Amino acid sequence: MSGWTTHTGLAVALDRENVDTDQLIPARFMSTPRSEGYGDFLLHDMRKNSDGTAVSDFPLNKVPNASILVSRRNFGSGSSREAAVYALVDFGISVVIAPSFGDIFASNSVNNGLLPARVAEADAVAAIAKLADGPQEVSVDLSDKTIRLGNTTLEFTLDDVWQQKLINGWDDIDLTHNHKQAIAAFRAQHVQQMPWAIPVQQNDFRSAGRDTVSQ
Incomplete structure (x- = not known):
């Protein structure tokens, strides 16, 4: 457009x-x-x-x-x-x-x-x-x-x-893309400040389960 x-x-x-x-x-x-x-x-x-x-x-x-x-x-x-x-x-x-x-x-x-x-x-x-x-x-x-x-x-x-x-x-996607650096910076800060709030990836969950079993 x-x-x-x-x-x-x-x-x-x-x-x-x-x-x-x-x-x-x-x-x-x-x-x-x-x-x-x-x-x-x-x-x-x-x-x-x-x-x-x-x-x-x-x-x-x-x-x-x-x-x-x-x-x-x-x-x-x-x-x-x-x-x-x-x-x-x-x-x-x-x-x-x-x-x-x-x-x-x-x-x-x-x-x-x-x-x-x-x-x-x-x-x-x-x-x-x-x-x-x-x-x-x-x-x-x-x-x-x-x-x-x-x-x-x-x-x-x-x-x-x-x-x-x-x-x-x-359009709305273009508008969001224009703020990608600010979004990325916010996410990095959020991960650092509250790592417990970040969803566990499926592969990480499986690895964590195997570690628990091995213990």
Whole structure:
């Protein structure tokens, strides 16, 4: 996964609250191999009519090259399916801006390079209003946690560890690996201070048993 610090792209508004993961990708599509891409399934039942044709006035159909989505509170709530993030990323979305997110969705987003930018509700409403007439270019800066929409600059909230993961392109394993020297030092100190707390290896246990018998 590639890290990033700034992103500039077209933003569109999805003026809805409680867009949950079941809406982001309906369960019936989740048996598809990820290698085939999930982008076509994103918000499928909103973007497409029952006959499979596109809903002409749906924001992401009008601007299929949008990479920033602005929505309302509680985005990504519902089930914990990581496929919801896959669908956004595979469609080409790099940033979702909203007043609040489902906790698991936000964590999954960061682990897949997608920024869940949490803004004040008034700022989300104002941004949606600015986008009412059509898409606009928006710039997002992870280093100072700001969003620039026209002449307006908004601040977003993001955990510092998540910021680090996105900038460096890390998932949880990469983050842990980055601390391997500190982990090794702690373990060495722990073994020295409390050797009795270290589990006996199986081979050591067998050797200890043989020694006991021989005595």
